[in-house]
Amino acid sequence: MKNLITRTLALALATTAFSAWADHAGHSTQHQPVQVEQAWVRATVPQQTATGAFMLITADTDSKLVKAASPLSDKVEVHEMKMENDVMRMRQVENLPLPAGQAVELKPGGYHIMILDLKEQVKEGDHVPLTLTIENAAGQQADIEIQAPARALAAGNAHGAHGQMQHDGQSHKH
């Protein structure tokens, strides 16, 4: 009897800990193990089949972004973009490390979430649902749902206007 109670209790505790970790809606109003801020997706023009999603991800403990998904596409990948011999190259990465307490920036010209084979056009002002799968050091995975607003590439002097990829490789902005 004693064994059973102990086991039940341990299971309940584990479940609570996990749901607390997973219960995250992308807001930063209260402290969360993983915070996603300033998410946005680049709006597309008709016939454009791919776009990028960008954001700031901060994890409390050493974690990694292992997967991203969206109802807009069956093919969402985590990409890295960098200059190699004066050529901007993009490649898929298995995961994106999120060191504890460090805000990792996904931005044009760097890491980004690539949404390929778009099922529909992403228009400015749309909110694109994205599910980010984050894995912590213990191997626990949690999904974070966000709604990333779509912004046009040349959105005046807003933050997004720094998006020209050919420039971002060398610029360093704080």
Ligand SMILES: [Cu+2]
């Ligand atoms: Cu890409």
